[in-house]
Amino acid sequence: MGKNPGTANGAPNLAVQLGPLRLKNPVMSASGTFGYGKEYSSFLDLRALGAVVVKGISLKPRAGNPPPRIVETAGGMMNAIGLENVGVEKFLEAKLPFLRELGVPVIVNIFGNTLEEYRELAARLSGAEGVCAIEINVSCPNVKEGGMVFGTDPKMTEAVVRAVRTVTTLPVITKLTPNVTSISELAKAAEGGGSDIISCINTLAAMAVDVFSRRPRLANVVGGLSGPAVKPVAIRCVYEVTRAVKCPVIGIGGIGSATDALEFLLAGASAVQVGTANFTNPAVMSDIIEGISRFLAVEAIEDINSFIGSLDTSCVFPFSEDSCALIKADMD
Amino acid sequence: MEKIIEEGRIVSLERVLGQIYRLRLHCPKIARAARPGQFVMLRVREGTDPLLRRPFSFSRIYALKGELEILFRVVGRGTLLLSRLPADSTLSLVGPLGNGFTLPADKSAPLAFIAGGIGIAPLLELIAQVVGGRGQKGSGELHLFYGARSAVELLPEEEVTIAGLRSHFATDDGSFGYQGRITRMFEDVLAEGAFRPLQIYSCGPLAMQYNVAKWALANDMPAQLSLESLMACGIGACLGCALAAATPKEAGEERFVHVCEDGPIFSAGSIKWEKILAQQTAPPTWPFN
Ligand SMILES: Cc1cc2nc3c(=O)[nH]c(=O)nc-3n(C[C@H](O)[C@H](O)[C@H](O)COP(=O)(O)OP(=O)(O)OC[C@H]3O[C@@H](n4cnc5c(N)ncnc54)[C@H](O)[C@@H]3O)c2cc1C
Ligand SMILES: Cc1cc2nc3c(=O)[nH]c(=O)nc-3n(C[C@H](O)[C@H](O)[C@H](O)COP(=O)(O)O)c2cc1C
Ligand code: FES
Numbered sequence: 001m002g003k004n005p006g007t008a009n010g011a012p013n014l015a016v017q018l019g020p021l022r023l024k025n026p027v028m029s030a031s032g033t034f035g036y037g038k039e040y041s042s043f044l045d046l047r048a049l050g051a052v053v054v055k056g057i058s059l060k061p062r063a064g065n066p067p068p069r070i071v072e073t074a075g076g077m078m079n080a081i082g083l084e085n086v087g088v089e090k091f092l093e094a095k096l097p098f099l100r101e102l103g104v105p106v107i108v109n110i111f112g113n114t115l116e117e118y119r120e121l122a123a124r125l126s127g128a129e130g131v132c133a134i135e136i137n138v139s140c141p142n143v144k145e146g147g148m149v150f151g152t153d154p155k156m157t158e159a160v161v162r163a164v165r166t167v168t169t170l171p172v173i174t175k176l177t178p179n180v181t182s183i184s185e186l187a188k189a190a191e192g193g194g195s196d197i198i199s200c201i202n203t204l205a206a207m208a209v210d211v212f213s214r215r216p217r218l219a220n221v222v223g224g225l226s227g228p229a230v231k232p233v234a235i236r237c238v239y240e241v242t243r244a245v246k247c248p249v250i251g252i253g254g255i256g257s258a259t260d261a262l263e264f265l266l267a268g269a270s271a272v273q274v275g276t277a278n279f280t281n282p283a284v285m286s287d288i289i290e291g292i293s294r295f296l297a298v299e300a301i302e303d304i305n306s307f308i309g310s311l312d313t314s315c316v317f318p319f320s321e322d323s324c325a326l327i328k329a330d331m332d
Numbered sequence: 333m334e335k336i337i338e339e340g341r342i343v344s345l346e347r348v349l350g351q352i353y354r355l356r357l358h359c360p361k362i363a364r365a366a367r368p369g370q371f372v373m374l375r376v377r378e379g380t381d382p383l384l385r386r387p388f389s390f391s392r393i394y395a396l397k398g399e400l401e402i403l404f405r406v407v408g409r410g411t412l413l414l415s416r417l418p419a420d421s422t423l424s425l426v427g428p429l430g431n432g433f434t435l436p437a438d439k440s441a442p443l444a445f446i447a448g449g450i451g452i453a454p455l456l457e458l459i460a461q462v463v464g465g466r467g468q469k470g471s472g473e474l475h476l477f478y479g480a481r482s483a484v485e486l487l488p489e490e491e492v493t494i495a496g497l498r499s500h501f502a503t504d505d506g507s508f509g510y511q512g513r514i515t516r517m518f519e520d521v522l523a524e525g526a527f528r529p530l531q532i533y534s535c536g537p538l539a540m541q542y543n544v545a546k547w548a549l550a551n552d553m554p555a556q557l558s559l560e561s562l563m564a565c566g567i568g569a570c571l572g573c574a575l576a577a578a579t580p581k582e583a584g585e586e587r588f589v590h591v592c593e594d595g596p597i598f599s600a601g602s603i604k605w606e607k608i609l610a611q612q613t614a615p616p617t618w619p620f621n
Contacts, residue, residue: 035569042335043426055571063586066607070564070572075380077564084571084588228380279384279565280375282426283337 012296013303014289016050018248018270019196021133021171023050023105026304027261027289030252030275031056031109031135031175032081036095041102043282048289051105053273054095056137058111059121061087071208071217076227076254077276078206080220083111088124100130107173109135115163122164122172134170136160136195139177139202151177151202154189161193173250176200176241178230183237184244191245198241199250199273201234227276228254235267242268242309256284258291268309335429335567336361339422343399345415348491350484351406352450353415354391360398362427366390368435368458369558369597372400372427373566376410377417385426386410387563389454389535389596403453429566430596433458433556436531439466442473444529446544448514448536449480452487454558455535463496475500475527479514479540483507515543529553542609545600555600561591568593576607 014025028051034040037052046052064084071078086095091108099106108125112118118136125131138151138160150156161174174190176183178201187198203224208217216222234253242249251269255261256277264272277284292304301307340359348354362372373385392401406412417423433454436443443462445455455476462474479502480486486501486508493499501509502517510517514536521527534544535558548555561573574588578601589595589602 032571033565033569035567039565039567039569043337063588064571064574066576066586067572067574067588068562069574070562070570072382072384075383077383079564079570079572081571084574227383276383276564279570281337281424282565282567 012293012301013305014293014296016270016305016308018250019171021173021197023271025050025289025292026265026269026271027285027292028107028250028271028273029053029278029285030273031137032079033275033278036091037099037102037104037106038095040278040282041098044286046099046102046104048286049104050271051107051132052099053107053109053135054091054099055085056083056109056111057085057088057091057121057125058083059088059117059124061085061090066219068217068219069223071223073206073208073225073227074229076225076229077279078208078218078223078225079203080218080223082220088121092124092128096128096130105132106130107133107135109137109175110164111137112160115159118160119163119167122170123167126168126170131170133173133197134164134168135173135175135199136164137175137202139175139179151186152180154185157186158189158193161190161195165194171196173197173199175202175252176237177202178233178237178253179205184240187241187245187249191247195247197248197250198245199252200237200241201230201253204230204233226253228256230254231260231263235263238264238269239267239311255288256280258288258295261288261292262295262307265304265308266311268311270308334365335426336365337424337426338362340400340425341422342417342419345417345419347415348403348487352485352487353404353406355402355404355414357400357402357423357425358398359400359425362425363393363398363400364395366393366395366400366428367432368393368461369433369454369556370428370430371454371566371596372402372425373429373563374402374414375424376413377423382410382413384564385424385566386414387429387560387566387592389558390428391453391456392460393457403450403456405450426566429592431594433533433558433597435462435465438530440473441530442527443475444518444527444532445474445476446514446518446532446534446536446540447476447478448534448540449485451534451536451540451558452478452492453535455533456492458533459494459497463494466496473527473529474498475521475529477502477514477518477521479503479509479517479536481505513540513543515540515547518544519547531556534558538609542605545603545605548600556597557600557603558596559591559598559603560596563592566592576604578602578604 065082110121174195206225231254238251248270251264252273340357343356371389391403532555564570573591577587577589
């Protein structure tokens with residue numbers, strides 16, 4: 001056996017630092033695809049995850065949209081769940097303790113109709129033991145009030161982030177929508193409002209129709225597209241955002257394998273969230289963590305942080321100039 | 333209850349008739365934990381087409397052999413691919429999921445089973461367990477009402493008959509058995525007065541289930557209905573499988589149940605039927621493409 005790269009025990013270092021937030025590895029669940037964590041506890045060891053991001057929480061419980069709420073599309077799915085959730089009080093009382101006792105870092109995704117609601121939610125969660133960060137959802141395409149209304153206007157985004165920032169000392173993540181002309185503008189606005197971290201992307205606004213009934217396939221008419229189909233859009237967003245802001249970025253969208261995750265890290269994301277892939281394979285995140293570790297070992301990369309953002313955009317031709325010359329000489 | 337992810341090996345896959353196939357899988361962990369009325373999320377194949385798993389209930393459970401049987405009807409891309417899988421290939425299964433049927437405590441209770449089309453699947457295992465649990469004597473009060481559009485979609489009589497069970501067949505076009513809706517036949521038989529079940533178990537298309545529920549509510553008879561919805565995860569995480577629930581706590585407030593966690597077995601009174609009938613799933617488009 002050759003030299004074993006990595007830390008003392010031979011395994012590469014996977015720990016990442018996202019501003020004030022330290023994670024033992026860069027792989028987390030994406031909000032709304034992992035329930036409150038417990039739903040997956042018989043499929044994987046939740047403690048192995050970088051963090052669990054729970055379903056979006058609002059001040060009051062929400063019943064959600066009428067069904068049909070989901071539809072499968074080519075290489076993806078659309079959903080219009082409508083942010084059904086148990087509400088912050090029940091979350092703290094009935095859902096959080098399970099994760100806290102396991103010792104899993106919990107990131108709470110929050111959603112409000114007004115600035116005041118975002119502020120109240122953040123304040124309520126700040127004191128809660130076990131919560132390691134707040135992710136502000138200003139990007140849900142499936143509800144009429146709030147949601148994307150905040151997330152498509154830089155001034156509103158900044159105001160929401162500031163409202164949350166002023167009432168909490170927890171790390172604040174702002175989750176952006178791709179349904180805008182310039183996601184960089186919104187990233188800058190979120191950073192300006194005091195966001196420690198940016199996460200992107202939420203789902204893409206989408207629609208599917210049925211030729212027999214001549215009706216939309218979702219009761220909500222439009223929904224959010226996720227899954228492998230959105231990955232190239234998401235990588236482009238991460239690439240743009242990481243170049244527009246100084247704060248760390250979490251990449252989300254269509255990640256289903258270790259190399260998918262590594263592509264986001266290469267483009268500049270400091271960590272990733274896995275969403276739809278959890279439905280296809282409920283143990284996928286442990287496979288991803290293991291795969292990243294193996295990739296780094298094979299590539300003799302001791303620390304994942306030296307891989308993050310190391311994308312080489314200087315030359316699209318994958319060879320050095322010397323090898324270009326060699327090939328050219330060969331062809332002549 | 334523990335949910336398991338397991339690779340199932342195809343022991344056999346055969347066409348029963350028409351578009352109906354029988355798939356037998358070796359997956360001992362799930363088979364040992366499975367109960368009638370529960371289901372598995374089956375990954376038809378690796379890759380992204382189709383992306384999501386498909387839900388199927390158990391038509392038979394062979395716990396000792398570690399095998400499961402699934403009876404399915406080809407209705408779209410996923411089930412078409414499934415019907416073409418070679419024997420000996422493996423499939424990823426997640427299960428057993430959902431609540432399952434509750435078997436009656438009284439071993440001599442008269443029971444009615446109502447099946448429409450492929451809805452016969454979960455009832456076959458349920459019937460096998462009920463009959464097995466009470467011995468062949470004294471079980472004459474078990475009646476199966478089984479209907480389909482036509483004889484080509486109805487499992488052969490010998491596939492469903494079992495000692496101790498009385499079977500009644502109906503087809504919409506009259507090509508086999510009673511001509512008309514199975515729920516009509518059920519009502520006719522009960523109107524004769526000789527048979528009055530203590531409980532109804534039913535599985536079938538939504539319109540049939542609605543009629544069963546309406547009858548059960550009007551006649552004050554407990555019914556356990558197996559319902560469907562589009563599903564992404566099957567484990568209570570995506571909240572995609574919602575159905576409108578009856579009796580909202582505060583008047584006017586909407587409430588939903590989730591088929592994968594709260595069901596797939598529901599009582600007649602727990603569903604807001606008017607709401608879900610309005611959103612029946614669309615027919616498949618693949619025959620045109
Ligand atoms: C709890 C449960 C148990 C089931 N058990 C069985 C079973 O034992 N045998 C069996 O043949 N089928 C069963 N089904 C239905 C089965 O899941 C669908 O037929 C299957 O998912 C269709 O996949 P497809 O890719 O072939 O069709 P698609 O191409 O996805 O769709 C084709 C048609 O099937 C409909 N459809 C898709 N998914 C579902 C669904 N989950 N429920 C109902 N209709 C759907 C679509 O609306 C469309 O009309 C069950 C469904 C549930 C929810
Ligand atoms: C069923 C479903 C529910 C979701 N719910 C939420 C939510 O409550 N809050 C949120 O910020 N994002 C939500 N999302 C978006 C995901 O977190 C993620 O941003 C998106 O699905 C893209 O990632 P993916 O392609 O890996 O799924 C949801 C996505 C799906 C599929
Ligand atoms: S199918 Fe995902 S919650 Fe029921």
